[in-house]
Amino acid sequence: MSERVLMKGNEALAEAAIRAGCRHFFGYPITPQTELAAYMAKKMPKIGGTYLQAESEIAAINMVLGAASAGVRAMTSSSSPGISLKGEGISYIAGSDLPCLIINVQRGGPGLGGIQPSQADYWQATRALGHGDFQILVFAPATVQEMVDTVSDAFFLADTYRMPAMILADGMLGQMMEPVEFKDEEKPRTVDKPWATTGTGGKRKHNIVNSLYLQPDELEKTVVERFKRYELIKEKEVRVEQYMMDDAEFAVVAYGATARIAKSAVKAARDKGIKAGVIRPITLWPYPTKVINEAADKVKAFLCVEMSMGQMVDDVRLAVNGKKPVNFFGRTGGIIPTPVEVLGEIEKMAGGAK
Amino acid sequence: MANNYNFLLAGFGGQGILFAGKVIAYTGMIDGKELSWLPSYGPEMRGGTANCSVCLSDEPIGSPLVLNPNGLIVMNLPSYDKFIDTVVPGGVAVIDSTLIDKQCGRTDIGAFYVPATGLADSENLKGLANMILLGKLLKETGFTSIDSVVTAMQKCIPPKKQHLLEPNEKAVRLGMSL
Numbered sequence: 001m002s003e004r005v006l007m008k009g010n011e012a013l014a015e016a017a018i019r020a021g022c023r024h025f026f027g028y029p030i031t032p033q034t035e036l037a038a039y040m041a042k043k044m045p046k047i048g049g050t051y052l053q054a055e056s057e058i059a060a061i062n063m064v065l066g067a068a069s070a071g072v073r074a075m076t077s078s079s080s081p082g083i084s085l086k087g088e089g090i091s092y093i094a095g096s097d098l099p100c101l102i103i104n105v106q107r108g109g110p111g112l113g114g115i116q117p118s119q120a121d122y123w124q125a126t127r128a129l130g131h132g133d134f135q136i137l138v139f140a141p142a143t144v145q146e147m148v149d150t151v152s153d154a155f156f157l158a159d160t161y162r163m164p165a166m167i168l169a170d171g172m173l174g175q176m177m178e179p180v181e182f183k184d185e186e187k188p189r190t191v192d193k194p195w196a197t198t199g200t201g202g203k204r205k206h207n208i209v210n211s212l213y214l215q216p217d218e219l220e221k222t223v224v225e226r227f228k229r230y231e232l233i234k235e236k237e238v239r240v241e242q243y244m245m246d247d248a249e250f251a252v253v254a255y256g257a258t259a260r261i262a263k264s265a266v267k268a269a270r271d272k273g274i275k276a277g278v279i280r281p282i283t284l285w286p287y288p289t290k291v292i293n294e295a296a297d298k299v300k301a302f303l304c305v306e307m308s309m310g311q312m313v314d315d316v317r318l319a320v321n322g323k324k325p326v327n328f329f330g331r332t333g334g335i336i337p338t339p340v341e342v343l344g345e346i347e348k349m350a351g352g353a354k
Numbered sequence: 355m356a357n358n359y360n361f362l363l364a365g366f367g368g369q370g371i372l373f374a375g376k377v378i379a380y381t382g383m384i385d386g387k388e389l390s391w392l393p394s395y396g397p398e399m400r401g402g403t404a405n406c407s408v409c410l411s412d413e414p415i416g417s418p419l420v421l422n423p424n425g426l427i428v429m430n431l432p433s434y435d436k437f438i439d440t441v442v443p444g445g446v447a448v449i450d451s452t453l454i455d456k457q458c459g460r461t462d463i464g465a466f467y468v469p470a471t472g473l474a475d476s477e478n479l480k481g482l483a484n485m486i487l488l489g490k491l492l493k494e495t496g497f498t499s500i501d502s503v504v505t506a507m508q509k510c511i512p513p514k515k516q517h518l519l520e521p522n523e524k525a526v527r528l529g530m531s532l
Contacts, residue, residue: 006376006383006391032395115395143414176418177376177391179383264416336419 004181009144010035010174013103013167014043016151017075021188022101023049024074026063028056031115032171033079033105057082061089061102068098069209071196073155073188077103079171080121081112083129090164091130095211097195097226099158101151102136102166105174106307108334116334117171119256122311125168126285133223135230137165137237138284140255144178146282152188157237159191161229168284170307172257172336233286240288241280244270248277250349251295253316254305255281258337262305265342274350284312292319301349302326305342307335325349357412359497360420363484364405364437365429365450370484373510374427375406377488380506381498382410390418403433410497425495427487429453429470446494448487466490468532474525482525489529500530 007015014036017025025044027037037053044051050067054060060076067074078086083104093100106121108114125138139154141147150167158165197207213219243263245251250269254262259280269276279295281288296302301324304313313328320326329345331337361378365371372393382389393406407420424445428434434454441447443462452471468490470483479486492503507522 004383006379006389171395172392172418175393175395177379178415178418179389260415261417267416336417338419338421339417340421 004179006177007144007180008035008175008177009147009169010105011039012144012148012180013077013151013169013174014039015182016148017101017155018043018047018049019182019185019188020073020152020155021190022073022075022155023047024064024067024072025050026052026054026060026067026074026076028054028060028078028082030079030082032107032117032174033077033082033103035174036077036103036105057085058089061086061093064100064102065089065093065096065098068093068100069096069197071193071198073101073159075101075103077105079105079107080109080118083121083124087130089130090136091132091134092211093164094130094134094136095132096209097162098164098209099155099162100164101154101158102164104166104168106168106170108332114334115171117173117257117307117336118332118334119170119258119307120309120311120332121168122284122306122308125166126287126315129166134226135285136163137161137233139165139167139239140282140284141167141169141173142256142259142280144173144176145180147173148180148182152185156189156191159193161233162195163229168256170257171334237283238286238288238290239282240291241278241282242291243278243280245277245279245295247275248298249275249300250303250346251277251279251292251299251301252303252305252342252346253279253281253292253312255284255312258305258307261337261339261342264339265346268339268343269346269350272347274346276346276350281312287315287319289315289319292316293321293323296320296323299324303345303349304328305337305345306330307337308332359408359410359425359495360423361408361410361425361427361491361497362405362420362423362437362440363408363427364403364433365484367404369404369429370481371404371427371429372406374484374488375408376510377485377503377506378408378410378497380509381502383509384502384505385410385498387411388414390415392418403430403436405433425491425497427484427491429483429487431456446491448490448494450483450487452483464494466494468529470529473528477524477528479521479525479528482521485522485525486529486532489526490532491529492526493530493532500526
């Protein structure tokens with residue numbers, strides 16, 4: 001086993017990406033994500049990799065498109081306003097069936113917003129990161145260790161399904177330090193990429209990477225084919241943690257940093273005799289709809305907690321499908337909800353449901 | 355005090371608030387505990403107040419943001435005014451009395467007034483007021499052993515600056531003797 005080291009979330013993400021075989025990073029600095037790019041700038045040249053600070057976020061994401069076309073593991077990272085700028089490029093990458101990793105260390109919005117932690121980009125990540133019919137894989141780790149473990153999975157699944165993957169973190173997870181252990185994989189898990197534009201050597205027909213289909217029937221075919229893949233992903237790749245849910249009468253649904261606060265609140269609620277538990281989606285797309293729907297048969301009510309005005313709560317309501325009440329509590333603009341506030345909401349829910 | 359330590363360290367940027375927090379966090383690594391370290395970041399770091407939250411626990415850390423510390427180190431007046439009332443009853447507050455000319459009057463906490471900045475100057479430990487206060491916090495809470503603190507400092511001080519280890523250790527021991 002490797003040694004436990006103390007690292008900032010942002011730096012741990014970068015180190016994990018390097019260990020997962022990523023040698024091509026394109027970025028543009030923005031708080032609270034900058035340590036990730038800085039780590040790459042320091043490390044990549046020493047290991048024969050490419051760190052490139054582009055002239056803008058738009059340039060960076062299109063460099064990712066180019067590198068991914070050539071079959072390498074490529075990534076970019078940014079924070080909320082920067083991710084908005086990348087939207088067009090991400091749509092092109094999805095339309096070209098290319099894998100890549102995008103990291104969003106979320107901050108408060110809209111507009112330039114603030115620089116403190118936020119989860120207000122949930123809709124953007126899971127619904128509309130760009131124009132057109134498409135989804136990306138979205139992971140929401142809750143600890144620095146889980147961020148590290150997620151990186152290699154995200155690259156592997158992106159390669160497997162030929163689509164972009166995103167790690168949706170936030171300023172708290174990016175800035176905090178926790179102990180991490182890098183589980184040394186013998187070799188990064190890779191997937192053959194016969195579609196990559198690596199040069200034909202005069203031996204095969206050339207590959208084309210493209211997202212332009214002027215014939216509607218042709219375009220429809222590519223989109224429908226892609227959505228068949230999405231169905232497979234929904235079946236196979238959902239990840240969710242259930243915490244104290246075995247006998248729970250009340251379920252708190254939260255992801256990422258907020259899930260940690262929810263767990264503290266649920267523990268405090270248990271001390272007061274309220275049987276609460278936490279459902280923590282680890283993949284936000286595909287969403288753990290089935291787990292929540294099944295929980296709706298057992299619990300009396302749900303509380304969704306987010307650092308936003310209420311975005312994931314839509315998915316909770318869709319999953320619960322009217323079976324039980326779904327309450328919401330959120331703070332936004334860079335304010336982090338406190339365990340005491342969440343406990344208050346759990347008590348309110350428990351009192352109201354009796 | 356319980357096995358859960360929720361520490362808040364606050365002061366101006368440049369006083370070594372984040373460094374002292376990092377040393378505390380590293381003791382958790384050495385002692386095999388769960389821990390987290392969360393800094394304030396952004397504009398308040400540039401000339402304003404800097405603070406960091408450090409949690410040490412036998413269990414996984416929930417929220418890494420410490421709102422009600424059971425151990426507070428405070429090194430300037432704005433931070434003192436902001437945080438002194440947030441300390442939980444039974445908690446410890448270590449106050450740099452060279453820089454903070456106030457008494458809190460709270461009887462439900464252990465408030466310790468250490469003229470750390472003055473002492474650092476007179477004891478030839480300039481810039482190490484943070485570590486004097488850390489020593490006092492260690493003495494009053496017993497969150498770890500002095501051996502773990504010394505090992506943690508070895509880890510936190512970059513290889514090129516290891517000559518600073520000795521004065522840092524001296525400062526911590528001075529704080530413990532007060």
